[in-house]
Amino acid sequence: MARFLITRFSGMAFVLLVVSFLTFALMYNVPGGPFDQNKQPLSEAAMANIKRKYGLDQPFYVQWGRYVINAVQGDFGTSYVAEGDKIVTLFGKYWGASLIFGALSLAWSIPLGLILGVWAAIKRNTLIDYVVTLISVVGITVPVFALGIFGLYLFSIRWKLLPYTGWDLVNEPLTAVLPVIIFGLLPLGTIARYTRAGMLEVLAQDYVRTARAKGLTFKVVVLKHALRNALIPILTVIGPFIPNALTGSAILERMFNIPGVGRYFIDSIQARDYPVIMATVLIVAVLWGITYLLTDLLYTVADPRIRIDGSKS
Amino acid sequence: MTSSISTEAANAKVVIGKPLSPARLALRRFSRNRLGLIGTVIVALFVLCAIFAPLISPHDYQNTSAINAYKAPGESPEYLLGTDESGRDVLSRLIWGARTSLIVSLAAQAIMLVLGLVLGFSAGWFGGWIDFVVNRLIEVFVALPALLFRILVVIVLGGGITNLILAISLLAWPELARLVRAQVLGYRGREFVEASHALGSSTTEIALRHVLPNILNPLIVAITFSIPSVIILESSLSFLGYGINEPTPSWGKMVGGAANYIQSYWHLGILPTICLSIVMIGFSFFGDAVRDALDPRSAQKAP
Numbered sequence: 001m002a003r004f005l006i007t008r009f010s011g012m013a014f015v016l017l018v019v020s021f022l023t024f025a026l027m028y029n030v031p032g033g034p035f036d037q038n039k040q041p042l043s044e045a046a047m048a049n050i051k052r053k054y055g056l057d058q059p060f061y062v063q064w065g066r067y068v069i070n071a072v073q074g075d076f077g078t079s080y081v082a083e084g085d086k087i088v089t090l091f092g093k094y095w096g097a098s099l100i101f102g103a104l105s106l107a108w109s110i111p112l113g114l115i116l117g118v119w120a121a122i123k124r125n126t127l128i129d130y131v132v133t134l135i136s137v138v139g140i141t142v143p144v145f146a147l148g149i150f151g152l153y154l155f156s157i158r159w160k161l162l163p164y165t166g167w168d169l170v171n172e173p174l175t176a177v178l179p180v181i182i183f184g185l186l187p188l189g190t191i192a193r194y195t196r197a198g199m200l201e202v203l204a205q206d207y208v209r210t211a212r213a214k215g216l217t218f219k220v221v222v223l224k225h226a227l228r229n230a231l232i233p234i235l236t237v238i239g240p241f242i243p244n245a246l247t248g249s250a251i252l253e254r255m256f257n258i259p260g261v262g263r264y265f266i267d268s269i270q271a272r273d274y275p276v277i278m279a280t281v282l283i284v285a286v287l288w289g290i291t292y293l294l295t296d297l298l299y300t301v302a303d304p305r306i307r308i309d310g311s312k313s
Numbered sequence: 314m315t316s317s318i319s320t321e322a323a324n325a326k327v328v329i330g331k332p333l334s335p336a337r338l339a340l341r342r343f344s345r346n347r348l349g350l351i352g353t354v355i356v357a358l359f360v361l362c363a364i365f366a367p368l369i370s371p372h373d374y375q376n377t378s379a380i381n382a383y384k385a386p387g388e389s390p391e392y393l394l395g396t397d398e399s400g401r402d403v404l405s406r407l408i409w410g411a412r413t414s415l416i417v418s419l420a421a422q423a424i425m426l427v428l429g430l431v432l433g434f435s436a437g438w439f440g441g442w443i444d445f446v447v448n449r450l451i452e453v454f455v456a457l458p459a460l461l462f463r464i465l466v467v468i469v470l471g472g473g474i475t476n477l478i479l480a481i482s483l484l485a486w487p488e489l490a491r492l493v494r495a496q497v498l499g500y501r502g503r504e505f506v507e508a509s510h511a512l513g514s515s516t517t518e519i520a521l522r523h524v525l526p527n528i529l530n531p532l533i534v535a536i537t538f539s540i541p542s543v544i545i546l547e548s549s550l551s552f553l554g555y556g557i558n559e560p561t562p563s564w565g566k567m568v569g570g571a572a573n574y575i576q577s578y579w580h581l582g583i584l585p586t587i588c589l590s591i592v593m594i595g596f597s598f599f600g601d602a603v604r605d606a607l608d609p610r611s612a613q614k615a616p
Contacts, residue, residue, distance in 0.1 A: 011452065018453045023462075026469050141593040143545045145552045146586040149568055153579055164576070250460055251549060255572060265461050266553070269468055277465070284458040 012289040016282060017068065023281045024064045027274050054080070067278065077275035081268070087279045091261070097167060098248030098260035101183065104176065106245050109184030110191060110238060117195020118227065121203065132192055139189020147182045148255045167258040179256040183249055187241040194237045198230035205229075232302045239295035243287035342606040349602020355595025362408050363415035370405035375560040377401055386580050395580050397571070403580065406562040407588055413563045414592075417478055418543040422536060424482035429489025434520055436490070437497030447494070451487040459484060460549065467555040477556050481546050485539075492535055496528040530607040537603045541596035548589055564589045 051057045055066060070077065076087040120132035138147075155178055156164040166175045202208060203226055211221045250262030261280065268276040333341070343349060362369065371393070378400035386395040386403075394404040436447035463480045470476035500506055500523075509519050548565025550556035557563035564585040571581030 011449075014449065015452050015456050018449075019456055022453070022457070023465070026465050030465075030469050031471075137594060137597060138590075141541070141597040142590045143549055143593070145549060145565070145568060146590050149572065149575065149582045149586045150590075153575060153583055157576055157579065247458065250464075251553060254553065262461070266464060269465060281458055281462065284461070285456040288456050 008293055012286075012293075015289065016285055019285045020068060020071070020278065020282060021064060023278055024067065025060070027272075027277060028060050028063075030269075030272060071278075071282070076279045079273055079276055081271045081273045081276075087275055090264075090276065091279065091283070094259065094261045094264040095248075097258055098253070098262065099246055100169065101167075101176075101179065101248060101253075101258055101260055102245030104180045105183035106187060106241060108180070109188035110241075113188045113191030114195050114234075116188075116192040118199055118222065120192065120196045121199035122222065124200065129196075132196065135185075136189040136193040136196075139185035139187075140193065144182060144186065144249060145251045145255060147185055148179075148252055151178050151182050152255070165255070165257045167256060175256075179252050179258060183245065183252055187238075187245070190237055190241075191234065194234050195230065198233055199226060202226045202230045228302075232299065235298050235302060236295055239291050239298075240288075243284070243291045247284050247287060339606040343602055346602040346605060348598040349605070352595045352598025352600075352602060355591060356599045359411055359592050359595065360415060363412040366408045366412045370402075370408040372402035372405045374401065374405045374409045374562050383578055385578070386584070394584055397567075397581055398574070398578075403584060406567060407564070407585060409562040410564040410567065410585060410588070411592075413474070413557055413561055414544045414547060417474065417481070417547040417557075418540045420478045421482040421485070421543045421547075422540055424478065425486045425489055425539070426536070428482070428486035430493055432486070433490035433493025434497050434524070437494040438501060438516065438520070438524075444494075447490065451490060454484055454487045457484060460546075463546070463550060464553065464555045467550065472555065472558045474557060474561065477547065477550060480550070481543055485543070485546075489532075489535060489539070492531060493528065496531060497524055500524050500527055534600070534604045534607055537596070537600040541593055541600070544589075544596075545593065 048057070055063055058066075067077070079085050079087060079090055082090060116132045116135070120129040123129050152164065155162045162178050163172060163175045166172065167179075168175050199222075203222075208221060208226055211225050212218070216225075248258075248260040248262035250266055252258065253260040253263040254266070265277065265280045267273075268280070371391075378396075381389075381392065381396050381400035382398055384392050384396040384400075386393065388395060392402050392404070394402075394407065397403055397406070432447050432450070436444040463484060466480040466483070467476060470479065506519060506523055509523055514522075547556060548563065548568070551563040551565035552569035554566075554569060557566050567585040568582050568589075571578065571585075575582040
C-alpha cells in the first residue's frame with residue numbers, strides 16, 4: 001500500500017512538473033504581454049521596472065524554475081490584473097460559484113442516473129426503458145452549449161418559466177435551475193446508460209438466479225445482490241465526472257453569466273494574467289490525479305478480489 | 314461466460330449453404346440494426362452536404378446585404394431559413410458549416426491517428442524505456458484541462474482552421490495511443506508474429522502487414538466514436554470564439570454569435586443547434602451499429 005501510494009504520488013509530481021512546463025512554455029509564447037495597454041502606453045523605463053518586479057525580464061527557464069520553487073512552498077504569486085491579490089484569495093472568490101454549480105449538478109444527476117439505469121434494466125423493453133435510453137442518448141451526444149441554447153429558448157423565452165441567465169442563489173434561486181439541469185444531463189445520461197447495461201449483465205448471472213430460487217424477493221435480489229456487483233464498473237464512469245463538474249464549465253458559465261472559474265480562466269488568458277492561468281491548470285491537473293487515484297482505491301473496496309497493484313487474484 | 318455463449322447460440326440462426334465471410338457477416342449485422350440505418354442516413358446526408366456545399370447552397374455564404382438582415386425563416390421565399398445579422402443566408406451558412414465540421418474532424422482525426430498509431434505501436438512493441446516515456450506522455454496529456462488548454466493553444470498559435478485542428482488533435486491522441494498499445498501487446502507474443510519475425514521481416518513490415526490488419530476493427534470503432542467528439546470540440550471552441558474565423562461558417566460559431574439576440578431572433582441560435590444535435594445523434598447510432606457489427610463480442614458487454 002505504502003509503496004503503491006509513493007509510486008503514484010511521485011508519478012503525479014512528475015506529471016505536474018511537465019504540465020507546468022508546457023503551460024509556461026505556451027504562455028511565454030503568447031503574443032502580447034500582461035502590461036500592454038492601449039489607452040495609456042507606459043514609458044519604456046516604467047515598463048522595464050514592472051517587468052523586473054514580476055521577473056518577466058528573466059530568461060524563460062529561470063522564470064519557470066522560480067515559479068516551481070515558489071509553488072512547492074505554497075506561493076502561487078499574485079494576480080497581475082487584480083493587482084496584489086493573492087492567487088489563493090482570488091480562487092476562493094471564483095471557485096466558489098463553480099464548486100456550488102458543479103456540486104448541485106452532480107447532486108441530482110448521479111442518484112437519478114443510477115435509479116433510471118436500474119429501473120430501465122428491470123423494465124427492459126418497455127416504454128420506461130425506451131424513455132431512459134432516449135434521455136441517455138441526448139445527454140451523452142448533444143453538446144452542452146446546444147442543450148443550453150435549447151433550454152434558454154424554451155424555458156426562459158418561449159414559456160417564460162425561468163429567469164433568463166444570471167446566477168443568484170440567495171435572492172433568486174430559480175436562476176440556478178436551468179444551468180444545473182443542463183450541466184447534469186451528461187453525467188445523468190452516461191450513468192443511466194452504464195448502470196442499465198451493468199444491471200442487465202448482472203441480472204443474467206447464475207448467482208442472481210440462485211438468490212431468487214432460494215426465495216429472496218426480487219427487491220432484495222436487485223438491491224443487495226445485483227446492484228452491488230453492477231456498481232463496480234460504474235464507479236470508473238462516475239469518477240471523472242467529479243473533477244469535471246468541480247472545475248466548472250467555461251461554456252455554461254459564459255452562457256448563463258455564472259461568475260465561476262471557467263469564465264475567469266478565459267478572462268485571465270485574455271488579460272495575459274499568467275499566475276492565474278498557471279494556478280488554474282495546475283489545480284485542475286491535481287484534481288484529475290487525485291480522482292484517478294481514488295477511483296483505483298475505491299475499486300479495491302468495491303471488489304476485494306482486485307489487488308492494489310492492479311492484478312486480479 | 315457460459316451465459317454469453319448460450320445466448321449467442323440462441324441468437325444464431327441456422328444458415329444452410331456456404332459459410333459467410335466475416336465482412337459479409339458484419340455487413341449483415343449492420344443492416345439488421347434499425348437505429349444504425351437511421352444513423353447511417355443522417356451521417357451520409359451530413360457528408361453529402363459537406364462535399365456538395367458549393368453546388369447545393371442557394372446563396373454565397375458570405376454575401377452580406379444590410380436590407381435583408383434578420384429575416385425570419387419563411388419570411389421571404391428567397392431565404393428559406395432566414396438571414397443573420399448581416400443579411401447572410403442562414404441555409405447556405407448551415408450547409409457550409411457541415412463542410413467546416415467535416416474538414417476539421419477528418420484532418421484532426423488523421424493527425425490523432427498518426428500520433429496514436431506511431432506512439433501506441435512503439436510503446437507496445439518495443440516496451441522498455443519507450444513504453445515508459447509514452448505512458449508518462451499520455452499521463453501528462455490526460456491531466457491537462459482539455460478545453461481550457463486548447464483555448465490557450467489557439468490564442469498562442471492564433472485562430473483559424475489549421476491552428477484549431479492542431480489544438481484539437483495534439484491533445485486528443487492519448488486515447489488512440491492507449492488502444493493501439495493494448496492491442497499490440499496482445500499480438501506481440503502470438504505465433505504468426507514471431508514466425509514472421511523469425512523469417513526476417515522488418516518491424517515496419519510486421520507492423521503494417523500483420524499487426525495493423527488485426528487491430529483494424531477496434532481502430533475503426535474508436536474512430537467512428539472519435540469523429541463526433543472532434544466535431545463537438547470544434548463547435549465548442551468556435552462557440553466560445555476560439556475556433557473558426559470569420560467569414561467561414563461554423564455551427565458552433567453561429568450559435569455563439571446568436572446567443573446575444575436569441576430573445577428576438579431565435580432562429581439564428583436554434584437552427585445550427587438543431588443541425589448539430591441531429592448530426593451528433595446520427596453519429597452515435599452509426600457508431601453503435603459499427604461497433605455491434607465489427608466487434609460482436611464487445612457489443613454484448615457494452616451498453
